[in-house]
Amino acid sequence: MNQLLPFVKKPGQYVGNEINIVRKEPGDVDVRFALVFPDVYEVGMSYMGFPILYNILNQLQWAYAERVFAPWPDMEAVMREKKVPLFSLETFSALSDFDVIGFTFQYELHYTTILNLIDLAGLPLESSERTGFPLVIGGGPSVFNPEPMADFMDAIILGDGEEVIVDIARAIRMAKKQLLSRKETLLELARIKGVYVPQFYQPVYQNGQFNSIAPKMKGVPARIRARIVSDLSPGFYSDRPLVPMIQTTHDRISLEIARGCSRGCRFCNAGVIYRPVRQRSPEELVEQAKKNIAATGYEDISLVSLSTSDYTRLNELMYRLHSTFTRDKVSISFPSLRPESFTPQVAKCARGVRKSGLTLAPEAGSQRLRDVINKATTASELLRAVDLAFGEGWNVVKLYFMIGHPTETSADIQGLVDLLGDVRHLAFKHKGKRINVSVSPFIPKPLTPFQWVRQDSIEETHRKLAFLKEHIRGKNVKFSWREAHVAQVEGVLARGDRRLGPIIKRAWQLGANLEGWSEFFDARYYARAMAENDLAFDDVLKGFQVDQPLPWDHIDKGVTKKFLRDEYHRALGEEKVPDCRFSTCHSCGLMGELACRELIRRQRAGDALEMPIEYQSKDFEFSQAEQQPAKDRVDRTIQHARIHYRRGEEVRFLSHLDMLRMFERAIRRAGLPVLFTEGFNPHPKLSFGPSLATGLTSDAEYLDLAFYVGEKVIDIAEKLAPQLPRGVEIIEIKYLDKKAPSLAACANRAEFEFHLQSNTIAFDDNDRLATILSHKELNIERKKKKRSQTINVRPYIDDLEVTDWGLRVRTKIENGKTIRTDELLSLLFPHDQNKQKTTRVHRAALWVEEEGRQRTPLDLCTAEAEHEKV
Structure with a gap:
């Protein structure tokens, strides 16, 4: 991942490691599913159906469902350049390693993204060109007209997926054990209620118009009835939903x-x-x-x-x-x-x-x-x-x-x-x-x-x-x-027939991808694709006569x-x-x-649907006391603590705000009686040390919090540690004097280790170190809020030292200002973008230096608790 993520924005969406992620050994299961949402992580993780299928499949001991999302264009470009195929977030497995690749058909403008992801996985786009496993299937709201994407799907799920997905998993498991051929396996799927296998059906056209669609082999139904679950079973929903490490659309x-x-x-x-x-x-x-x-x-x-x-x-x-x-x-x-x-x-x-x-x-x-x-x-x-x-x-x-x-x-x-x-x-x-x-x-x-x-x-x-x-x-x-052009394309994809398959493929070849985002949508791709295939938008948009055959007539919802x-x-x-x-x-x-x-x-029976009478006019007014946490009302005495923690490999691509949200939710899960902010959007009151740049690891991270009397710091650590993700480790926690300076105010020195891939540093780089230290001014352009600012960063460089593994760099922090590690790398390697991006940087220490004396932020803490009324 170090060859990919340093080159992209928002790398945290590609690392997995979420709270409540399901971890299994792929070799211990019979059937592997890749659940693919054809949009970026922050959108896909907000989709309601995704966690339901993830939960249901992973309840089966013999099956493993992993998640895949569309990469942003910057990530896709690096993946194609480095020849890295599309991978899952749980085990970072290539999609070709799975038995089933299941796409969510949430929206017609996702269609070209689905093709892009099939291609990024290294698989042929069309079902007829693929052999063996994995099978590529689809399901979701827009599959009730499956024909535009029929050429690309091996099977399509119609209706509620909670029960049919288990039927499919069992059929795949059986097919693998019996060594069935691809066609035999698909025939087994076609016999499952709610599953449509397009290659077993032939559309018929007359005078350039869709006329009908019918089975072209025995053993498959003429109309495919959608699945409907009779009730929404509690077992469909996870008790422990995934908690993304980055902010999502619906967080x-x-x-x-x-x-x-x-x-x-x-x-x-x-x-x-x-x-x-x-x-x-x-x-x-x-x-x-x-x-x-x-x-x-x-x-x-x-x-x-x-x-x-x-x-x-x-x-x-x-x-x-x-x-x-x-x-x-x-x-x-x-x-x-x-x-x-x-x-x-x-x-x-x-x-x-x-x-x-x-x-x-x-x-x-x-x-x-x-x-x-x-x-x-x-x-x-x-x-x-x-x-x-x-x-x-x-x-x-x-x-x-x-x-x-x-x-x-x-x-x-x-x-x-x-x-x-x-x-x-x-x-x-x-x-x-x-x-x-x-x-x-x-x-x-x-x-x-x-x-x-x-x-x-x-x-x-x-x-x-x-x-x-x-x-x-x-x-x-x-x-x-x-925009009207967006609606025009969506309308064509919504009501088109199987002749739209080449249109979608050609639009993708021309550049269509991530079209749900306005900045990436371009209707000209479709206009050109339609013209090349002798079709016109109005062929679909003009509508149909009420007695005219429709491309989705073979799909039976029951209505x-x-x-x-x-x-x-x-x-x-x-x-x-x-x-x-x-x-x-x-x-x-x-x-x-x-x-x-x-x-x-x-x-x-005359039994009307209505709520119980006692709730019809229930008064929702609560007293101010009732709205306060119980701990607040019993005792308003608080004490302070400082936590020293380590930030490792698994979380180095999270931003400072991601880490803040992660700790807030970990504290809530741990049930710690911490002090909250006021207002309609209360959060635990936390104070962090100098923020760490995305991509860095650290042995010197600190966090201050205030909590109500009744908890000891050792209890805080024991309750909080199990709620932290892999890569975050509590090293020590101590009580903090209420008069102690904040982390932002006291931490004024930091030490970083720059681990060079070659384990050595070239002689000309030694010269560069001497040159950097000899300057009284080192001006750089720092971009801030869409404007550039010239800053002299030399006062913030304390020392540069060559080691056998790279460089040790000591920096100063003055009034919250310092030199950023990416700026240091640009000074060290001005003509080597790759080295600037891939050099591993680790914060080894954070100090408080006063009158020539160096102490850690934890050294300012006390052994005993001090109480404060709030």
Whole structure:
């Protein structure tokens, strides 16, 4: 890794070593899975489905699941240059060493990244060109039209993955033991419900149009039925989730409270593919949350669902979570809410949460258009929710809309502007409040009532966006939008047939990769690929006739085509359909599923779905005393300690902020009674010594903390040590005098070891050392906040000494300023970038020098505890 990571930004995402990582010996298992998310680490580690499959597979003693993420372009460039194939984070194994490579199909614009990762693994892109293992499979939300990626996948999982992934693992295990051929193994997979093997199916075209798709061999079903788990078993979810060592997009516990949505929004693909609704009980969720918080040290729990506010026992759940975690300074958050469900009780429960922003999604600007798309929100409900949010302390309300819905007119666009005007009045009324407005072009998706409709052209989208940009203004309004070209490409990939495979491959060859990031997306790749293959965007975007065969007709979610067609006609008639959970069954096709059977039984018996009566109007107000940690209320006496610790190989590529977060969460996991900061975002009060640059190891790291009386320093060390990752080792801990200077104030000397790869130093480098020390000024350009600053670093160089292993360098620290090790390396090796990047640097010591006397920061500590009232 030393040949790769010194050359890249954010190297911490490539080292694994997370808290709760699963470690097995690859040789001790029968089946190895590489779970691959086709985006970078900080995005992929935030995806809900990833840890579920990781947990389920690793519960099998004979299987091992490891994780793989897309590298950033700088890392990919170094990997290709050094000929290092894509590797896993658990064992750093090449993907070719695995039995199964499983890709998450989260989003159509991930498709070229999937091809890039297959190539980076050193495997042929197309299934027909691969032999033996590993098998390349896919699963996720966008596989309900699998045809655009059919040429590249050996098998595709349809629907919920929790049970089918175990069936696949067992089939692979059996195939390996029986020495089945690749084709025989795939045939075994094709017989598993919910598994589609594209090479066993042949699409048929007539007059350049898709006509049908059918099996081309016996033993496989004509239609592939998606898997649906009947209930969300507690065993699906890990008691000990992974804790990333770097900050991720959603850096918190994600608690899946329900799956599926029965609201019936006609534009929503997720509302169909995740049906039926399955809820977990508040008791089960609180128990999981307790275990997760204890095992991770996270300070935030997010309640995750397609529609969190439709969880029928939300008030009860939030009350239970609030009662359980407030004293531990753990906050409860939730994604976007429905305005009609944002009640005073929900708002009160969230009072202790950071009020950075609340997201509401009206989706359309006029009531007529909301009726067309079957969005139940009214303007009055939206304005009531915004007024409540501002009144309860939220500073920002985020509103999400789409443009280009079927039947949309200029009056509907004007309605959006008018509605925002009313929201702006509320922001002015509450003073200092802001509105973030996000607008995206509507993209018709498979298995929705709008799967047949035409998608707006780029010109139409540009015209509508121009109108909105002109009319949505104001200092308290931020307007953002999704580009029309992005929507155009996504729309083609969403509803295309197997002829799009060469388009995706060609776009990747031209440079398409990581297209979920706006800075990397370029629609010209697809325009050129389409032209070279005699296809046009409008071939897909123009839509379909309702009686026309669709490329995904062989995929059976269980929701009937008749139901979707009827819903489409209701939309054209502006006819709303109520939520089936609170009205009556609409016969979508899933009536035989367990969750639906139970719902229908309750409806017929007149047993309404609602929360227990004692929680319907539960008061979420807590006294100030209740919100304080129990230790705070019993004894406010604190004592201080200083920890001396070692930072080794495994954590040398973490940043200073990464180490800070790691210690905060380790302290929470250890249950140490430390002092916290005040406010809505409390953190343990910690004070570190001079920060260590990324890439360095150290035997001289120090940390100060304050904790409540009742713990001894030896107990602190014994409780904290097991919670630290590999590579962080506590050397010693002592009580600290409350009057002792801080680490930042007292540490003024450091010693570094520069370990040169050759173990010797050339004669001309000796001359350079003498030259450096002879100068009174050594000016360098230091970049800081997008500007450069000239700094004389010579006063911070105390001594340079040649050793048999390299160089020993002693530096000064004055008022928090010093010379950085990368700056020293640039002075030592001005013309050798490789040596600047790969020279191993170790901080051997940190001192406090006063009046010619040198002491370590630990020497300033005392043997006995000193108490202080706070």
